[in-house]
Amino acid sequence: xxxxxxxxxxxxxxxxxxxxxxxxxxxxxxxxxxxxxxxxxxxxxxxxxxxxxxxxxxxxxxxxxxxxxxxxxxxxxxxxxxxxxxxxxxxxxxxxxxxxxxxxxxxxxxxxxxxxxxxxxxxxxxxxxxxxxxxxxxxxxxxxxxxxxxxxxxxxxxxxxxxxxxxxxxxxxxxxxxxxxxxxxxxxxxxxxxxxxxxxxxxxxxxxxxxxxxxxxxxxxxxxxxxxxxxxxxxxxxxxxxxxxxxxxxxxxxxxxxxxxxxxxxxxxxxxxxxxxxxxxxxxxxxxxxxxxxxxxxxxxxxxxxxxxxxxxxxxxxxxxxxxxxxxxxxxxxxxxxxxxxxxxxxxxxxxxxxxxxxxxxxxxxxxxxxxxxxxxxxxxxxxxxxxxxxxxxxxxxxxxxxxxxxxxxxxxxxxxxxxxxxxxxxxxxxxxxxxxxxxxxxxxxxxxxxxxxxxxxxxxxxxxxxxxxxxxxxxxxxxxxxxxxxxxxxxxxxxxxxxxxxxxxxxxxxxxxxxxxxxxxxxxxxxxxxxxxxxxxxxxxxxxxxxxxxxxxxxxxxxxxxxxxxxxxxxxxxxxxxxxxxxxxxxxxxxxxxxxxxxxxxxxxxxxxxxxxxxxxxxxxxxxxxxxxxxxxxxxxxxxxxxxxxxxxxxxxxxxxxxxxxxxxxxxxxxxxxxxxxxxxxxxxxxxxxxxxxxxxxxxxxxxxxxxxxxxxxxxxxxxxxxxxxxxxxxxxxxxxxxxxxxxxxxxxxxxxxxxxxxxxxxxxxxxxxxxxxxxxxxxxxxxxxxxxxxxxxxxxxxxxxxxxxxxxxxxxxxxxxxxxxxxxxxxxxxxxxxxxxxxxxxxx
Ligand code: PEP
Ligand code: MG
Numbered sequence: 015x016x017x018x019x020x021x022x023x024x025x026x027x028x029x030x031x032x033x034x035x036x037x038x039x040x041x042x043x044x045x046x047x048x049x050x051x052x053x054x055x056x057x058x059x060x061x062x063x064x065x066x067x068x069x070x071x072x073x074x075x076x077x078x079x080x081x082x083x084x085x086x087x088x089x090x091x092x093x094x095x096x097x098x099x100x101x102x103x104x105x106x107x108x109x110x111x112x113x114x115x116x117x118x119x120x121x122x123x124x125x126x127x128x129x130x131x132x133x134x135x136x137x138x139x140x141x142x143x144x145x146x147x148x149x150x151x152x153x154x155x156x157x158x159x160x161x162x163x164x165x166x167x168x169x170x171x172x173x174x175x176x177x178x179x180x181x182x183x184x185x186x187x188x189x190x191x192x193x194x195x196x197x198x199x200x201x202x203x204x205x206x207x208x209x210x211x212x213x214x215x216x217x218x219x220x221x222x223x224x225x226x227x228x229x230x231x232x233x234x235x236x237x238x239x240x241x242x243x244x245x246x247x248x249x250x251x252x253x254x255x256x257x258x259x260x261x262x263x264x265x266x267x268x269x270x271x272x273x274x275x276x277x278x279x280x281x282x283x284x285x286x287x288x289x290x291x292x293x294x295x296x297x298x299x300x301x302x303x304x305x306x307x308x309x310x311x312x313x314x315x316x317x318x319x320x321x322x323x324x325x326x327x328x329x330x331x332x333x334x335x336x337x338x339x340x341x342x343x344x345x346x347x348x349x350x351x352x353x354x355x356x357x358x359x360x361x362x363x364x365x366x367x368x369x370x371x372x373x374x375x376x377x378x379x380x381x382x383x384x385x386x387x388x389x390x391x392x393x394x395x396x397x398x399x400x401x402x403x404x405x406x407x408x409x410x411x412x413x414x415x416x417x418x419x420x421x422x423x424x425x426x427x428x429x430x431x432x433x434x435x436x437x438x439x440x441x442x443x444x445x446x447x448x449x450x451x452x453x454x455x456x457x458x459x460x461x462x463x464x465x466x467x468x469x470x471x472x473x474x475x476x477x478x479x480x481x482x483x484x485x486x487x488x489x490x491x492x493x494x495x496x497x498x499x500x501x502x503x504x505x506x507x508x509x510x511x512x513x514x515x516x517x518x519x520x521x522x523x524x525x526x527x528x529x530x531x532x533x534x535x536x537x538x539x540x541x542x543x544x545x546x547x548x549x550x551x552x553x554x555x556x557x558x559x560x561x562x563x564x565x566x567x568x569x570x571x572x573x574x575x576x577x578x579x580x581x582x583x584x585x586x587x588x589x590x591x592x593x594x595x596x597x598x599x600x601x602x603x604x605x606x607x608x609x610x611x612x613x614x615x616x617x618x619x620x621x622x623x624x625x626x627x628x629x630x631x632x633x634x635x636x637x638x639x640x641x642x643x644x645x646x647x648x649x650x651x652x653x654x655x656x657x658x659x660x661x662x663x664x665x666x667x668x669x670x671x672x673x674x675x676x677x678x679x680x681x682x683x684x685x686x687x688x689x690x691x692x693x694x695x696x697x698x699x700x701x702x703x704x705x706x707x708x709x710x711x712x713x714x715x716x717x718x719x720x721x722x723x724x725x726x727x728x729x730x731x732x733x734x735x736x737x738x739x740x741x742x743x744x745x746x747x748x749x750x751x752x753x754x755x756x757x758x759x760x761x762x763x764x765x766x767x768x769x770x771x772x773x774x775x776x777x778x779x780x781x782x783x784x785x786x787x788x789x790x791x792x793x794x795x796x797x798x799x800x801x802x803x804x805x806x807x808x809x810x811x812x813x814x815x816x817x818x819x820x821x822x823x824x825x826x827x828x829x830x831x832x833x834x835x836x837x838x839x840x841x842x843x844x845x846x847x848x849x850x851x852x853x854x855x856x857x858x859x860x
Contacts, residue, residue, distance in 0.1 A: 021063035022073055024081055025056045025218075036060050037093025037216030042302070042322045049301055051294055052318050054221040055081060058093065059188070061214025068192035075181040082221055085114045086180050087130075089320075090187050092195070093216035097323060099209040102194040105141060105187050106222060106257055107134035109180040122227035126255070128157035129226055133257070135164040135176060138183070142190045145171050184219070191217060220320065225257040229314030230284050234261040236271055236291050237307040237325045238299060244327070244334020244505060248272040248292065250307070252280040259309065290317045298322055303344050305335045329354075329361035330503070337505040340512075347512045348855045354509065356822050356849040360384060360448050362506060363537075363841055365497040367484045374492040376469045376481065379430070379455030381488035383444030387427035388482040388494040391475060393465050395422020402426075403552040409483055411467065413460055414453075415440040416771065420784070421764070423449060428483035430490060432460040439771075443785070448841035450485030458490070510538065510844060513851035519825065520835035521846045522598070524815060526550070528586075531593040533840035538847070541598035542590065543748065543837020544688075544815040547665060548606050550586050551579075558625055560611050565626055565636060569660060576664040583665060587672035587685075596681025600748065600815075600837075601669055602727060603662050603701075605690040607650040609640040646753075646762065651691025655701050662701060666708040674718045686723045688748060693732040695739040698724075702743060727815070729753035734799035741807035748837070749796055751816030751824075755783050758792045784817070787824040800831050813837060822849035829853055 023029045025040065027048045033041040040058035047053050063073060079086055086109040092101025110118070110131045118127035132153075139145045149167045154160040168176050177183050194200055195215040204213055225233035234252030239245065251268040253261035261268045270279040271288065281288040291310060294317070298306040302322070309321040327335060332354050340350035364385025367373065389407035392398050401408035402425035410426035412419060414433040423429055423443055427450070431440045434453035444451030459468040465477045473492075475481065482491040522543030523534030527550075534542060551560045559578050566572035590599050613619055619637065623630045642648035655662040666687065673683045689701050702724055709722060724743075728734050729750030737747060756763045763784060773779050779788075787793060796814070803810050812833045818824040820838025825846055828836055838846050 021060040022078060023058045023060070025053075025058055029058075031058055033095055035062075035214075035216070037095055037214070037218075038097045039091060039093035039321065039323075040216050040218050043218060043220075045302055046298070046319055046322055049297055051297070052316070054223050054318055054320065056218050056220040057081065059217040059219070061095075061216055064188075064192045064195070064215050064217055067188050068196045070189075072185055072189070075185050078219070079181055079184065082109075085109070085117065087114065087222040087224070088180075088184065089220050089222050090184070090191060091218050091220070091321065092191065093218050094204070094209070095213060096209065099204040099207050099213060100200075101215055102191040102200075103141065104258065105137055105191070107131070107137075108183050108187055109222075110134050111178040111180070111183075113178075122224070125157050126224075126226040126228075126231075128161045129255075130224070132157050132161040132164055135161065135168060138176075138187070139164070139168050139171075142186050143168070143172060144190070188217060188219075191215075223311035223313050223318035223320060225311045225313070226255050227314065230254065230287070231311075231313055232256050232261070233258060233309070233311045234269075234271070234280070235259060235307060235309050236295050237305065238292075238295055239305050239325060239327075239331065239335060239338075241325060241327050241331050244331035244338070246338065252283075252312075254283075257311070284312065284315060287312050287315060287317050294319060299339075300344055303339065303349075305339065329358035330506075332358060333362065333509050334503075334505040337508050341508075348516065348858070350509065351513055351516065351848065351851050351855055354848060356845045356852065359506075359844050359848060360841070361486070362502065363500050363844060364448060364450065364485075365500055366486055367482065367489075367491070368496040368498045371496040373482075373489075373495050375489055376471075376473065376475075376492050377455050377458045377490040379452040379458075379488050379490065380434070380441070381484075381486055382434070382441035382453040383429075383449055383451035384486040385428075385448065385450035385500075386482060386484045386486065386495070386497050387450050388480060388497070389427045390478050390480055391467070392422075392426070393462060393477055395419045395425070397477070398422035398425040409481055411460075412440070413462060415443070428452075428485065430455060430481075430483055432456060432458060444485070448839070450483050452483050452485055452488050452490060455490060506844075510847060513847050514538070516854045517847060517851040518854050519829045519833060519850045521843055521850060522600075522813070522835050522837040523840040523843050524819070524837050525590070525840055528589045528593055530840050531590050534843060535593055535595070535597075537840060537843040539597075539840065539843045540835060541600070542594060543600055543813055543819070543835060545590060545599060545601045546605065547583070547586075547601060548604055548610075550583065551611065556582055557611065561622055562626060563661075564608050564611060564640070565628070565633075572658070572660050576660050580664050580668055583668035584672045584675070587669050588675045591672055591676035591683045591685070592680065596683060598684065598686055600686035600688050600725070600746075601665075602688040602690050603652075603655055603665050605651050607640075607642060607645040607648055608654065608658075609637065609642070609645065612637050612640065646756070646764075652689050652697045652701060653691065655689065656697060659701075659704055663704060663708055666705045667712060670709055670712040670720065670722065671716075673720045673722070674712070674716055677720065682720075684721055684723060686725055686746065688725045688727050688746075690727045690750070691729060691753070692726045692740065693730040693736075695736065695743065698726055698740055698743045725811075728799050728803075729757070729816075731757055731795055734795040735802075737799040738802035738806040741803040741810045744807075744810065746811035746813065747799065747803045748813045748815045749799065751787060751792060751796070751814055751818045752784065754795060754816065755788065755792050758788070758795060759783060786821065787818040787827060789827055793827055796827070797831050800833065804832065811835075820846050822846075822852075825849050826853050 025044050036058045088108040089106040091104040094101045107130050115131050140147050153163045232254040233256050236250040240247050248271050250271050251261040253268045273279050273281045295308050305325040307323045307325045308319050311318045336350040336353040339345045340347045361384040367386045389409040392408045398410045407427045409428045410422050411430045414431050429440050429451045431453045440453050457470040467475045482495040520540040522541045523539035524544040525531045525534045525542045526546045563575040619633045623633045669685050673685050676683045723745035725746035726744050727750045728747050770782050800812050813835045814828050815837040819836040820842030
């Protein structure tokens with residue numbers, strides 16, 4: 015070729031071409047050419063060439079057209095580096111003019127020729143000359159008549175003749191596609207899909223394989239798997255006398271590919287072409303080492319492959335495809351692991367609305383986070399938390415959410431917002447924590463102050479009414495809808511077992527209740543990394559006892575009330591140990607300030623006074639006495655354990671008695687007892703002495719032996735800095751990055767929402783550090799703590815149990831810092847298992 019071969023390249027088996035310079039489509043076409051598949055002649059324009067075209071610097075059109083002969087008929091398609099970044103739509107039939115129309119009429123018949131010309135005039139007018147599509151509204155569906163009308167309309171609008179020179183047509187097409195890519199809208203769209211701002215566009219100019227004409231002609235799309243399930247099944251459609259992807263929208267005339275009871279198929283119509291297609295696609299799968307979709311044309315019985323694309327897939331299919339490619343020996347297991355985005359697993363980890371079940375759709379919105387759940391409507395984060403404390407499933411309904419709502423979101427089973435899109439706060443957080451979420455339900459009239467919602471059909475819902483959120487399909491459904499359990503099919507289990515085979519950092523779950531523990535076990539968590547025991551006291555029957563304990567005047571009275579809490583706690587722990595079947599369970603001793611258990615309003619005080627048979631003034635005084643200016647930095651955690659030691663004594667006894675109980679039936683249990691909010695070695699010494707004493711007492715009383723491990727939660731900066739003092743006293747250090755972030759920044763976890771978005775918007779923080787671990791600051795404390803802890807006690811087990819534990823980037827950090835495990839909420843366990851496995855594979859690949 016005459017042209018600059020680096021930038022304008024005829025696709026041959028050994029042309030110099032790369033996805034990074036010519037785009038993924040061009041590179042894929044070259045691979046098909048190398049396989050000797052029937053690909054029409056194609057020229058690839060590099061990113062640089064297209065960039066120059068956008069700037070007005072056109073290539074030598076004559077030379078560009080030379081390989082296509084005297085009367086070329088061409089199509090142009092975009093070829094971005096990653097096909098998922100999109101690009102302008104393909105333009106077909108370039109080159110047709112009055113002269114070729116006559117020739118084509120002789121060859122294909124007049125109707126087919128008119129159809130081809132008409133289609134080109136239409137797409138040229140709208141996409142290249144950018145005329146108002148309305149001008150073609152009245153064009154007849156009869157191709158011959160339609161063609162002359164369309165040409166007239168074009169000429170009337172532009173006051174120019176429709177361009178006849180193929181070189182002019184092609185130049186204009188190239189220019190318009192190159193410019194479209196550089197426009198702001200296209201840039202924003204691709205950036206939203208993860209493309210860098212300066213991502214390049216390549217173009218491919220291909221000789222047209224006509225899907226119209228005599229003999230069996232048509233076009234279609236074929237792939238060998240189902241894009242929703244990953245099941246191996248020939249999928250696609252074919253439409254006679256069609257071009258491009260028309261078969262996919264071709265309605266009743268479109269044929270199935272394989273013989274199908276639902277209707278006629280290509281296999282019956284043109285068996286040889288069908289067999290050829292099947293074998294081409296299978297070859298693409300094997301040689302391109304990927305499940306591919308082929309766009310094809312049949313021209314008088316002969317098959318041409320125009321394009322190969324990675325099969326579009328949801329998360330479930332992605333897993334199925336990766337596993338089947340590895341099982342067929344096409345890719346390695348490691349590669350299969352690398353092909354599934356860990357966060358995408360969220361999609362198959364959740365319950366879904368049963369598609370067979372009847373449903374009553376109240377409204378629609380954006381499907382922002384997959385899964386489905388039913389619950390009662392609440393309108394604030396506080397109500398959501400209260401609802402959770404009562405053990406009642408609730409749906410948090412907000413205009414939009416902000417970081418202040420995070421705790422409420424954790425407490426809710428699903429979220430619905432009026433505003434927002436896929437990257438709004440509710441959507442991002444919902445996906446992160448695996449919470450079904452519908453956002454942007456703007457057809458619903460939100461009357462937040464009146465605590466009600468008016469649905470598009472006029473139905474009014476109030477706080478407490480039950481709805482179902484279908485976050486997979488973006489639906490709000492009335493009442494409780496039957497749900498299907500998550501689709502953890504055989505492929506998922508296989509991929510996960512491969513992940514566990516290579517992973518070198520363990521994953522545990524944060525689980526407070528038997529239900530959480532069941533999920534954790536089902537997701538094959540290596541154990542429980544954090545059981546927040548205080549959640550057990552919020553249950554109705556315990557709250558009153560807890561309050562009595564708080565109101566007890568003397569240590570003796572307090573001990574008496576704790577006697578009543580003891581069997582409840584013992585039962586809690588026995589349940590957890592049984593469910594976890596001998597896997598480690600790390601129980602954190604009581605952490606929050608006591609006043610969190612007291613009522614906040616007068617009515618609550620009155621109720622409590624009645625229950626405790628005390629004067630109201632006593633109750634009010636006591637509540638006031640317990641209030642603190644900074645409760646999160648006040649009397650909580652180990653400070654409570656030292657000043658009111660009976661609580662930890664009771665908990666330790668409950669843990670040890672449950673250990674003995676659960677060990678009777680199954681694997682011996684070795685409980686882990688974790689002290690929260692430590693800042694000084696002496697705190698650990700004091701608590702350890704008492705807990706050892708409780709253990710000795712339980713051994714004496716029962717005559718049974720057991721061991722336990724004591725550990726410290728490192729969540730104050732001082733504990734991280736002084737880890738060298740603390741580590742020799744304990745078996746493990748677990749970093750609580752929620753509090754550690756709060757204290758490192760001096761930033762209230764509960765109030766940061768007020769300014770966090772401003773801070774992130776103005777680049778003060780790159781991200782919300784409560785969501786993404788701050789590697790520079792908090793991370794440095796983690797490293798210091800880990801190094802000093804390990805130096806002082808080489809056997810100390812290191813882990814992270816803050817929310818960051820389930821985040822793939824944080825897992826990478828913890829693994830590099832030599833941690834033994836991460837612990838995260840149960841639904842994030844598979845994501846963490848896969849993310850951790852990918853880190854090992856990446857290291858291996860180098
Ligand atoms: C932490 O502080 O990181 C933690 C896990 O504990 P909590 O969130 O209960 O304070
Ligand atoms: Mg904490």
